[in-house]
Amino acid sequence: MPVVGAILAFIGLTPAPKPLPRRRRRPSGATPVNVPAPVAPTTVAPARPAASPLAFPSPLPAAKAVRVLQAAAGLPVQHDGLGGNGKTPADAREALGRDLAAYVDLCIVAGQPLPGQSIATERADDAAYRGRLRRACVSDLDLWERARSRRERERAEAAEDGRQEPPALYVPAAVVEALATRKAAREAERTARRGDRGSGTPPHGPRPAPPAGLQR
Incomplete structure (x- = not known):
């Protein structure tokens, strides 16, 4: 049998040997790597500052x-x-x-x-x-009136001398209104007195007559 096989092989009658199985080629490119699925970033809440042990000071009495x-x-x-x-x-x-x-x-x-x-x-x-x-x-209207008059005088003197004028005195609105009311009342009283003197009538009217039993 070996001789016959050799003769057959010599004259080309020997069946062709089966080709070796081809190795599968991998596609060109990088070797695939098992990549883990992306993990969503964890949001970390900022730490709250610790409450201060010191309380805010209360308003000054x-x-x-x-x-x-x-x-x-x-x-x-x-x-x-x-x-x-x-x-x-x-x-x-x-x-x-x-x-x-x-x-x-x-x-x-x-x-x-x-x-x-x-x-x-x-x-x-x-x-x-x-x-x-x-x-x-x-x-305390008299106190405010004196202070305002004094400050106005100081400002006038400074302006006359060419010096820097001191700031005007701040007077609260309620005090300004009270001063104006008092000034108007005084003006009305003076006007009434001048009218009484011009008409010849005593300021408080005619003096009442004494009782009949006391006349002499």
Whole structure:
């Protein structure tokens, strides 16, 4: 059999050997890599700042603000609660408001006494004290009138001398209205008196006759 096979192979009658199986070619390109599915980014909420253990300071009571301004002017005041609190005259004026601060400054300059208030209750009675201070501000018309006249005179003298004029005195609107009302009432009274003198009638009318039994 081997000889026959050799003869057949020699004359070309031997069946062709089966070709070897071809190896499958992989497509050109990068070797595929198992890529994990994308993971959605995790949103991290920003951490909230811890609450401050220090509370915001409460508003300055009006009576304490008055003491701050008096102490800044060198006046003898009770310093309880004033030491080390860092309150300045600007803080005191802001706590009082422009109208009451102007009145307190005016009283300090003129030496006018201001309404008092117990330190122990100056916070609890702040609204009541502000009311008393406001009524005093509107009723001290002579103090406002003198201060306004003095400031107008100072401004006129500065303008005449060529110097810088001091700022005009700030007067609260309620005080301006009260001064105008008082001025109008005084003008009406003077007009009435001049009319009485011109007509020959006594200012208070004719004097009543004495009773008949008292005539002599």
